[in-house]
Amino acid sequence: MTAPRKQDRDEVFVEFTKSICPVCKTPVDAQVNIREDKVYLRKRCREHGGFEALVYGDAEEYLASARFNKPGTIPLTFQTEVRDGCPSDCGLCPEHKQHACLGIIEVNTGCNLDCPICFADSGHQAGDGYSITHDQCARMLDAFVESEGEPEVVMFSGGEPTIHKHILDFIDLAQERPIRNVNLNTNGIRLATDRNFVAELGKRNQVPGRSVNVYLQFDGFDERTHREIRGRDLRRFKEKALANCADAGLTVTLVAAVERGLNEHELGAIIEYGVDHPAVRSVAFQPVTHSGRHVPFDPLNRLTNPDVIRLVGEQLPGWFQKGDFFPVPCCFPTCRSITYLLVDGEPGARTVVPIPRLLQVEDYLDYVSNRVMPDDGIREALEKLWSASAFMGTDTTEEQLRATAEALDCADACGIDLPEAVKSLGEKAFMIVVQDFQDPYTLNVKQLMKCCVEEITPDGRLIPFCAYNSVGYREQVREQMSGVPVADVVPNALPLADRLAPTPYGSRMLRPATDEETTA
Structure with missing residues (x-):
């Protein structure tokens, strides 16, 4: 009789971590595994059973990205204490590994759309919606300044922030504080229909040392794309909004929500359209x-960052090749990737060169192999460009592009043939960002603990974006603001008190970082 033979598993175990049950949001143990060159997260809830999700479509790049993991920066204050551990103590709590590169203030839950795809679940609220007041916005901005000192970027979002009657006042409040840049996250309907409003934004974009940039929802060109993602055909509104922004001198980022089998074929066309439009300086997928x-x-079978990057290369093979995108080091490096294009010439006759082909970006952003670089100035410039706070049209990004151009000029002097457009890199550069936010299926506490994009809540907390949308904090804030019990908002959800650290509405638990923390 033949003895039974042991068999190898069909996957490689990578690490143990924590996640949440996507049904009840209870924290659960999880593991990361590699199978068929892809990375998966597997977890099990006692009540709802097992779940598995694809988290990264290229295992080799997932493992290699670790060298881009930059040491975190400690914020000036923490807003909550550690009680139950991540992700239940947000935040920021003292165990969080990074400060806030970008703060988000959601000014309302109402919207002039009711999109089939909306992570904020906006636009249809009856009794459970809310809008923040002038005083609440001021306190939220103060909490951000208290944590960051001189924040780089605050984003006003919603809901649809442009329908809030005080949105221009909120921008004024931000510009009165040491916050360099304001991003307005919008579907563009008001920008298309209210030229006076766009002109007012343009005036605020002229304030010395401050900028206002538009983060415009832009999912593609097919009517099907618009109807299935936004519920109506918005192509005419997008075109008019962009024209009005160009007239007002506003810088625009086109932001596409990309879904498998829906609009993934339109990525290259979105980039080409953005490169050719006078108002657009960047695209975010x-x-x-x-x-x-x-x-x-x-x-x-969901889309992940390397899938998007691969599709971009396939759709624009004359512009992109493997290695043109690099992970962002300030957050966890598998969360966000960026490249910059050097663009010259007229539409139809463009010369496009990704900046990573002109400068060895990897040499400066490899924090494992190369802890010390001979030119710290170049490294500092690239750190700010490859950051969640980098937005085209801001003074900081322009300054770092100039510093990069100077480094490239040095290379030119050494006999390296570079395009003439390098000398005006700040004007010629175009940024492309790929950002895969975590959801209840893919949430990995290891990544969450280094999140640098934070939701600022009315009670003064800074909550990592992916925790806010996945763990129950969004529902908690809506309950506090509207008075409607969360059980009426989220069927089958556990009581918030059983999942999240208690934070009575109106209280603030700010505490400064200790001397040991700030000097670590």
Whole structure:
């Protein structure tokens, strides 16, 4: 009789971590595994069973990205104490590993759309919606300044922030504080229909040392794309909004929610359109976050960052090749990737060169192999460019592009043939960002603990974006602001008191970092 033979597993175990049950949001143990060159997160809830989701479509790049993991920066204050551990103590709590590169203030839950895809679940609230007041916005901005000192960027979002009657006042409040840049996250309907409003934004973009940039929802060109993601055909509104922004001198980022089988074929066309439009200086691709409202999807066949980067290369093979995108070091490096294009010439006859082909970016942003570089100035410039706070049109980004141009000029002097456009890199550069936010299926506490994009709540907390949308904090804030019990908002959800650290509305638990923490 033949003895039984042991068999190898069909996957490689990478690490143990924590996550949440996507049904009840209870924290659970999880493991990361590699199978068929892809990375998966597997977890089990006692009540709801097992779950598995694809988290990264290229295992080799996932493992290699660790060298881009920059040491975190400690904020000036923490807002909560450690009680139950991540992700239940947000935040920021003293165990969080990074400060806030970008702060987000959601000014309302109301919207002039009711999109089938909306991680904020906005636009349809009856009794459970809210809008913040002037005083609340001021306190939220103060909490951000108290934590960051001189924050780089605050983003006003919603809901749809442009329908809030005080949105221009909120921008004024931000500009009165040491906050360099304001981003307005919008669907563009008001920008298309209210030229006076756009002109007022343009005036605020002329304030010395401050900027106002538009983060415009822009999912593609097909009518099907608009109807299935936004519920109506918005192509005419997008075109008019961009024209009005160009007239007002506003810088625009086109932001596409990308869903498998829906608009993934339009990525190259979005980049080409953005490069040719006078108002657009950057494009952001965001694989759909499957929280809030979303179309049916398969967690094992979702889009991830390397999938988007591969599709961009396939659709624009004359512009991109493997290695043109690099992970962002300030957050966890698998969360966000960026490249910059050097663009010259007229539409139809463009010369496009990704900056990583002109400068060895990897040499400066490798924090494992190369802890010390001979030119710290170049490293500092690239750290700010490859950051969640980097937005085209801001003074900081322009300064770092100039510093990079100077480094490239030095290379030119050494006999390296570079395009003439390098000398005006700040004017010629175009940024592309790929950001995969975590959702209840893909949440990994290891990544969450280094999140540098924070939601600022009315009670003064800075909560990591992915925790806010996945763990129950969004529902908690809505309950506090509207008075409607969360059980009426989220069926089958556990009581918030059983999942999240108690934070009575109106209280602030700010505490400064200790001397040991600030000098670590």
